[in-house]
Amino acid sequence: MSQSRYPGTRGLAFKEPLLWERAHEGRIGISIPEQDVPESKLDASLTGPAPKLPDLSEVDVIRHYTRLSSWNFGVDTGMYPLGSCTMKYNPKINEAVASLPGFANIHPLMPESCLQGALKLMYELEQDLLKMTGMKAASLQPSAGAQGELAGILMIHAYHSHKGKQRSKMIMPTTAHGTNPASAALCGYTPVPVELNKDGVVTPEAIREVMDEDTAGIMLTNPNTLGIFENHVAEISKIIHDKGGLVYGDGANMNALMGYVDVHKMGVDVLHFNVHKTLSTPHGGGGPGAGPVVVNETLEPFLPVPRVKKEGDRYSLCFDAPLTIGRLQAFFGNFAILVRALAYTRTMGHMLKDATEIAVLNANYIKAGLKGYYNLPYPQASLHEVIFNDATQQKNGVTTLDIAKRLIDCGYHPPTVYFPLVVDGALMIEPTETESKADLDGFIEAMRAIAKEAETNPELVKDTPQNTMVSRPDETLAARQLILKGE
Amino acid sequence: MRYLSHTPEELRSMLDAIGVKDISGLFDSIPKEVRLDAPIDIKPRTEWELRREFEAMANANCPAVAFLGAGAYEHHVPAHIPYVAGRSEFLTSYTPYQPEVSQGTLQAIFEFQTMTANLLGMEVANASMYDGANAFAEAALMTFRLKRKTERIAYSRLNHPHYVETMQTYFRPSGFEAVELPILPNGRTDFSKIPDGVSAIIVQSPNFAGVIEDLEAASKAAKEKGVLLVVSFTEAMAWGLLKNPGSCGADIVCGEGSSFGIPLNVGGPGLGFLTCSKKNVRSITGRLVGETTDKNGNRSFVLTLAAREQHIRREKADSNICTNSGHNALTAAMYMATAGSRGLRAIAQLNHDKAAYLKAGLEKAGFKPLFDAPFFNEFAMKAPAGFEKRHEELVKKGFVAGLDLGRYYPEYKGAWLFCATEVHTREQIDAFLKEVA
Numbered sequence: 001m002s003q004s005r006y007p008g009t010r011g012l013a014f015k016e017p018l019l020w021e022r023a024h025e026g027r028i029g030i031s032i033p034e035q036d037v038p039e040s041k042l043d044a045s046l047t048g049p050a051p052k053l054p055d056l057s058e059v060d061v062i063r064h065y066t067r068l069s070s071w072n073f074g075v076d077t078g079m080y081p082l083g084s085c086t087m088k089y090n091p092k093i094n095e096a097v098a099s100l101p102g103f104a105n106i107h108p109l110m111p112e113s114c115l116q117g118a119l120k121l122m123y124e125l126e127q128d129l130l131k132m133t134g135m136k137a138a139s140l141q142p143s144a145g146a147q148g149e150l151a152g153i154l155m156i157h158a159y160h161s162h163k164g165k166q167r168s169k170m171i172m173p174t175t176a177h178g179t180n181p182a183s184a185a186l187c188g189y190t191p192v193p194v195e196l197n198k199d200g201v202v203t204p205e206a207i208r209e210v211m212d213e214d215t216a217g218i219m220l221t222n223p224n225t226l227g228i229f230e231n232h233v234a235e236i237s238k239i240i241h242d243k244g245g246l247v248y249g250d251g252a253n254m255n256a257l258m259g260y261v262d263v264h265k266m267g268v269d270v271l272h273f274n275v276h277k278t279l280s281t282p283h284g285g286g287g288p289g290a291g292p293v294v295v296n297e298t299l300e301p302f303l304p305v306p307r308v309k310k311e312g313d314r315y316s317l318c319f320d321a322p323l324t325i326g327r328l329q330a331f332f333g334n335f336a337i338l339v340r341a342l343a344y345t346r347t348m349g350h351m352l353k354d355a356t357e358i359a360v361l362n363a364n365y366i367k368a369g370l371k372g373y374y375n376l377p378y379p380q381a382s383l384h385e386v387i388f389n390d391a392t393q394q395k396n397g398v399t400t401l402d403i404a405k406r407l408i409d410c411g412y413h414p415p416t417v418y419f420p421l422v423v424d425g426a427l428m429i430e431p432t433e434t435e436s437k438a439d440l441d442g443f444i445e446a447m448r449a450i451a452k453e454a455e456t457n458p459e460l461v462k463d464t465p466q467n468t469m470v471s472r473p474d475e476t477l478a479a480r481q482l483i484l485k486g487e
Numbered sequence: 488m489r490y491l492s493h494t495p496e497e498l499r500s501m502l503d504a505i506g507v508k509d510i511s512g513l514f515d516s517i518p519k520e521v522r523l524d525a526p527i528d529i530k531p532r533t534e535w536e537l538r539r540e541f542e543a544m545a546n547a548n549c550p551a552v553a554f555l556g557a558g559a560y561e562h563h564v565p566a567h568i569p570y571v572a573g574r575s576e577f578l579t580s581y582t583p584y585q586p587e588v589s590q591g592t593l594q595a596i597f598e599f600q601t602m603t604a605n606l607l608g609m610e611v612a613n614a615s616m617y618d619g620a621n622a623f624a625e626a627a628l629m630t631f632r633l634k635r636k637t638e639r640i641a642y643s644r645l646n647h648p649h650y651v652e653t654m655q656t657y658f659r660p661s662g663f664e665a666v667e668l669p670i671l672p673n674g675r676t677d678f679s680k681i682p683d684g685v686s687a688i689i690v691q692s693p694n695f696a697g698v699i700e701d702l703e704a705a706s707k708a709a710k711e712k713g714v715l716l717v718v719s720f721t722e723a724m725a726w727g728l729l730k731n732p733g734s735c736g737a738d739i740v741c742g743e744g745s746s747f748g749i750p751l752n753v754g755g756p757g758l759g760f761l762t763c764s765k766k767n768v769r770s771i772t773g774r775l776v777g778e779t780t781d782k783n784g785n786r787s788f789v790l791t792l793a794a795r796e797q798h799i800r801r802e803k804a805d806s807n808i809c810t811n812s813g814h815n816a817l818t819a820a821m822y823m824a825t826a827g828s829r830g831l832r833a834i835a836q837l838n839h840d841k842a843a844y845l846k847a848g849l850e851k852a853g854f855k856p857l858f859d860a861p862f863f864n865e866f867a868m869k870a871p872a873g874f875e876k877r878h879e880e881l882v883k884k885g886f887v888a889g890l891d892l893g894r895y896y897p898e899y900k901g902a903w904l905f906c907a908t909e910v911h912t913r914e915q916i917d918a919f920l921k922e923v924a
Binding site for chain 1: 491497502504516518520524529537543548550557559563570572573577583588592615649659731743752756775778783787788796798799801804810812830863
């Protein structure tokens with residue numbers, strides 16, 4: 001594999017024990033400020049022994065985490081084509097401006113006169129999100145995409161309560177992310193699944209069949225998790241609205257639509273953004289992200305509080321909203337993440353459309369490059385991601401999981417696997433716009449080589465990855481022995 | 488555009504490989520009726536313009552010596568923590584679904600779970616929630632799963648009001664009910680009248696007025712009534728000094744961890760801690776990292792008990808959480824490892840010392856304690872008449888003299904909540920006291 005265009009893996013990786021295995025009693029890693037005031041003793045009945053934590057020097061801590069970091073794959077390491085996760089490059093200027101002391105060191109309960117810059121930043125980001133979607137109002141409070149979803153469904157729930165009659169069901173296509181039914185269930189709605197047609201989209205007929213006056217609305221991801229645009233969306237929205245329902249737009253795949261689609265025209269009443277997907281903020285190994293929501297006139301009164309208001313040059317926080325769903329967070333949202341999101345929208349500006357175009361181009365380039373090598377269950381036109389599966393390789397006993405693990409040896413993060421559930425053994429590939437042609441060519445070459453290996457040497461593929469610190473950890477054992485804590 | 492690398496020649500060859508004439512041909516599936524009419528009306532900035540624009544906004548937040556806590560506490564962040572936490576292998580990776588390329592994150596979170604559980608005296612800690620308010624709401628929902636027939640929970644009036652509001656947001660559509668436990672004249676929660684039919688009592692310690700609650704009494708009252716005890720906190724630093732909630736008999740402990748190495752950031756992102764006993768682990772929400780071995784017998788770590796979560800259980804999941812606060816959990820773990828047992832104790836003690844010094848100074852300046860009760864680094868004081876106006880003048884001089892408690896509690900009108908931590912020097916406190924006097 002050494003002559004290939006894909007990077008492969010070789011490197012210097014150190015073994016590293018657990019923190020407490022490295023610790024040595026008596027070490028300390030922190031500088032303690034001077035005792036410039038008298039000591040004050042609390043009553044002994046209130047205090048306990050010092051907490052059990054490992055004793056390490058600063059150097060120990062740096063070595064430990066530097067070594068651990070080398071066992072991780074990040075976007076800065078290489079191509080990370082996780083479908084529906086939009087693992088694009090995270091610009092470094094975003095990090096630089098987010099750590100400005102005038103943002104980082106500001107307490108959220110300072111008087112408003114001291115928070116003008118922070119409030120302005122939030123206001124401006126709201127405006128950018130509205131410009132990108134054609135919607136009416138925004139809230140930056142949700143902490144992540146799933147909480148943005150919850151905010152949306154809570155608003156729909158509050159809307160129906162306000163109208164005087166609560167409803168019991170929520171429509172969602174079978175391609176929906178797991179967070180959709182979970183968010184609906186948190187609001188007491190029973191999910192009503194809708195199947196796709198043979199073209200991979202939901203049809204107005206299918207919606208007409210299930211929509212009734214006991215259904216609160218629909219949760220629609222567009223493009224859906226097959227990467228296919230739900231082209232009947234406007235008609236579907238009309239069917240929902242005609243029966244008094246509302247349309248929740250899941251914005252997980254907004255990277256396919258920037259500069260092309262007017263969310264308001266799709267008939268969407270509320271949509272969430274995943275700023276850690278579409279707007280380039282880092283995913284941090286699992287968060288924190290942010291999940292702002294944009295709404296139309298119908299749902300504006302129900303937005304979470306506090307809201308940011310602008311009057312003249314002054315910004316203020318507004319709590320006066322009698323129909324609000326309430327608060328979702330201790331303070332105003334994941335501010336430091338929102339700073340990065342605004343840095344991105346301001347860097348890209350109208351060229352957000354270029355990002356979308358290249359993202360869609362890259363996905364289609366991979367689709368063209370792997371057609372014939374992997375089974376393509378939905379050959380229809382698709383946007384920012386493409387879904388193959390392992391139907392061809394299964395004949396030789398090689399599964400999606402094996403293909404994913406073999407990719408690791410080739411120097412790529414695996415795609416999303418076994419999702420969406422509507423495709424057996426799905427390999428969901430989303431390259432994003434920030435991969436170069438050379439990287440895409442390398443990925444295609446690697447995938448083709450694996451397809452070939454699956455025929456000529458399936459046992460090899462099943463015995464991967466070979467160059468990582470660990471290989472195929474036993475998940476069943478983990479769940480059975482349930483060791484969730486060390487010493 | 489520097490983030491996009493295709494040259495015109497590459498674009499052409501890629502379009503040819505796909506078999507379309509131009510890029511817009513890839514968007515034919517989007518009907519005209521839903522298209523944007525005009526380009527997005529945002530002007531792209533150069534890096535220079537961007538930096539200037541953001542510096543202007545950052546500078547429009549006025550720096551002040553703030554004696555503020557109430558859920559966000561300024562603590563020293565050792566320089567090496569953001570340095571190593573900022574390594575892009577940690578920062579630019581996704582949720583560790585592929586363990587072979589995520590062992591760094593997985594081991595670090597396993598260590599986070601271990602240290603968090605030890606700090607709070609609990610058996611199991613999850614891999615984090617969004618923030619303290621959400622951990623509080625999730626803890627409350629968890630009690631209804633553990634006490635199947637209940638639909639009400641009792642909470643102390645001196646829980647953080649924003650946490651209670653967040654819980655109520657979650658409760659509203661499901662019909663769960665929250666009832667308040669009153670406060671005694673000494674600033675502690677009255678546990679003598681726990682209502683019938685509740686799943687649990689939730690009490691914050693130190694509470695919103697800074698008072699250290701008697702958690703052992705809370706536990707005794709909860710046990711007598713046959714309900715669960717949930718302990719919440721907003722200031723994780725307190726557990727460097729105080730008896731931990733697990734040893735006092737808490738069934739669930741939740742709270743905010745951003746005191747550990749995470750800057751104030753205007754209040755977010757936070758770091759939610761959620762912990763419980765091993766027997767209740769199947770009812771906890773959020774991700775869990777567990778130890779296992781790989782096919783060669785090497786110790787390794789994976790996400791485990793995923794069958795509780797939304798991506799497997801969908802509408803039957805107990806929570807919809809997916810993305811959590813992973814990078815802040817990593818940062819907090821680095822802080823706990825850096826401070827160690829003795830360091831955390833020393834810094835926590837110093838927090839109390841500074842607060843006691845500030846409190847004594849304020850008393851000399853005519854303030855009276857609202858409660859005669861033990862505190863950690865936060866305390867409430869009745870201010871001399873006309874202090875509200877004085878507060879505004881002090882802001883202009885670069886001091887934020889506490890938080891108006893009357894904003895949240897009409898019964899405490901005229902009282903202010905003050906906080907001092909290890910970052911406040913004696914010089915700053917003295918300068919502030921001179922202005923107040």
